[in-house]
Amino acid sequence: MSRQCRDVHVTGGNLHPSIPYHTTAEWEWSGGGRIRMHSFLTGREADGVKPVFGLTASMLICVAIWGYRRAPDFELQPPNAPTQAQQIACALLTPSNPLRLACEGEGIDG
Numbered sequence: 384m385s386r387q388c389r390d391v392h393v394t395g396g397n398l399h400p401s402i403p404y405h406t407t408a409e410w411e412w413s414g415g416g417r418i419r420m421h422s423f424l425t426g427r428e429a430d431g432v433k434p435v436f437g438l439t440a441s442m443l444i445c446v447a448i449w450g451y452r453r454a455p456d457f458e459l460q461p462p463n464a465p466t467q468a469q470q471i472a473c474a475l476l477t478p479s480n481p482l483r484l485a486c487e488g489e490g491i492d493g
Contacts, residue, residue, distance in 0.1 A: 402424070404423055404426075405422070405457070406421075407419050407420065407457075408420050408422070412465060412470070413473070414465055414469065414470075414473050415465075416461070416464055416465055417463075418460065418461070418465065419458075419460050419461055420436060420440070421436065421440040421444060422434050422435070422436035422437075423435045423440055423443075438471075438482075441467055444459065
């Protein structure tokens with residue numbers, strides 16, 4: 384399931400109302416429940432810059448909540464979703480998870 388939050392796209396400093404700059408995707412989480420991943424266009428995709436998504440998008444949303452001192456206009460997670468801390472802990476405890484493998488590759492011990 385994918386959800387569009389705003390129907391605006393920024394590219395080269397211009398707003399284009401036809402392409403959403405924020406989308407979400409949901410799926411079943413292995414630990415039970417559903418999780419939502421946010422994705423934001425940067426406006427520089429034509430230059431090869433990838434959209435901001437996943438953990439990076441979640442961290443930026445948290446910074447924006449703190450900085451603007453208000454909740455976003457969209458729902459962060461579905462009802463009864465695991466917390467971000469639970470999702471990260473599960474990823475670090477799963478041997479084949481890319482986050483765990485990246486940490487091991489950097490010499491970061493859990």
